[in-house]
Each structure stands twice: as structure tokens, then as C-alpha cells.
Amino acid sequence: MSCRRGQQGVLLALVAMAQTMVVITAGIDLSVGMTFVLCNCLASQLLAGDAWRTGVGPRPRARGGRGLRRVNGLLVIFGRLQPIVATIASGEIYFGLALWLRPDPGGASDFNSDFADLFTGKLWGKIPASLVTLAVVALVVWFPFSRSAIGRTAYAVGSS
Numbered sequence: 001m002s003c004r005r006g007q008q009g010v011l012l013a014l015v016a017m018a019q020t021m022v023v024i025t026a027g028i029d030l031s032v033g034m035t036f037v038l039c040n041c042l043a044s045q046l047l048a049g050d051a052w053r054t055g056v057g058p059r060p061r062a063r064g065g066r067g068l069r070r071v072n073g074l075l076v077i078f079g080r081l082q083p084i085v086a087t088i089a090s091g092e093i094y095f096g097l098a099l100w101l102r103p104d105p106g107g108a109s110d111f112n113s114d115f116a117d118l119f120t121g122k123l124w125g126k127i128p129a130s131l132v133t134l135a136v137v138a139l140v141v142w143f144p145f146s147r148s149a150i151g152r153t154a155y156a157v158g159s160s
Contacts, residue, residue, distance in 0.1 A: 010130040011036075017142055025154050028083050031072060031091030038094040039065045041101040068094060 015036050022029045042064050068090070075086040145151040 010128070010134045013134055014137060017137065021145075021154075025157050029072065029087045030084060031068075031087040031094060034091035034094040034098070035065060035068045038068065038098040038101075041098040045101055 015032055019029060019032045022032075072083075072087055072090050075081050075090065076083050079086065145154075
């Protein structure tokens with residue numbers, strides 16, 4: 001398996017973990033992938049340029065992702081739309097915004113590749129950094145959730 005395919009696999013695993021939380025509570029969110037795409041396009045805009053701009057870039061990207069998730073929640077709760085309809089529609093809007101930000105494949109010409117290499121490189125020359133990130137997320141978020149009272153409550157709500 002090439003390093004690029006391994007990176008993509010880890011990213012898909014992180015998205016799948018996020019989607020699993022929604023499915024556990026008997027919900028559905030079909031815009032997760034498009035939210036991911038839009039946030040990455042936003043990151044490719046923000047992580048270009050000097051070191052200062054690169055250093056503050058991930059924070060607006062994370063806030064943007066949370067904001068997009070909130071839009072879906074507001075559409076379902078206050079707009080009284082079915083989750084499948086709201087998330088399909090918002091996913092298409094997010095994809096359109098991503099195409100507007102990045103109409104052509106690839107990043108900016110002045111993209112700070114040193115920052116990206118932190119997550120795409122290898123630790124100690126052998127272990128992919130993205131795999132370590134996935135393991136940390138699983139240990140810090142996933143396993144405690146599945147074994148805590150809150151996690152058991154979420155499972156119970158999902159199965160009604």
C-alpha cells in the first residue's frame with residue numbers, strides 16, 4: 001500500500017468514526033463527506049503563505065466544520081426537515097462551495113508543505129503520523145465513549 005493510499009484510509013476512518021456517532025443515536029447525516037471536502041478546500045486556502053498564516057489556519061478550518069454541522073442541526077430541529085433531506089441538500093451546497101473555493105485540483109502554489117508533512121510523514125522513520133493520529137483519536141474519544149455511561153445512553157437512545 002502506498003503512503004498516499006494509507007493517508008486516505010486514515011482520513012476515511014476518521015470520517016467513518018464521526019458518522020458512526022450519528023448512526024448510533026438513530027440519526028443519519030449524508031453530508032459528512034461533503035463537509036470534509038469543504039473543510040479541506042478551506043484549509044488549502046488558509047494554509048498557504050507564511051508561517052504565521054499557516055499556524056492560525058487549522059483553527060478556522062475546525063470552526064468551519066463545526067459551523068457546518070450546526071447548520072444541519074438547525075435545519076433538522078428548527079426547520080423541521082427530515083435529516084436525510086436536510087443533509088443531502090446541505091451536502092450539495094457544501095460541495096458547490098468547495099468547487100467555488102477550488103475549481104481545479106491541487107492546492108495553492110505557495111502551500112506550506114512543511115506543515116502538511118507533520119501529518120503525512122513518518123515518525124521515527126517507520127510509523128505513519130496519520131496512523132498515530134487515528135490511534136490517539138480512537139483511544140481518547142472512541143473507546144471511552146463506547147464504555148462510558150454517556151456512550152451506553154447514546155446506544156440506548158439509538159435503539160429506542
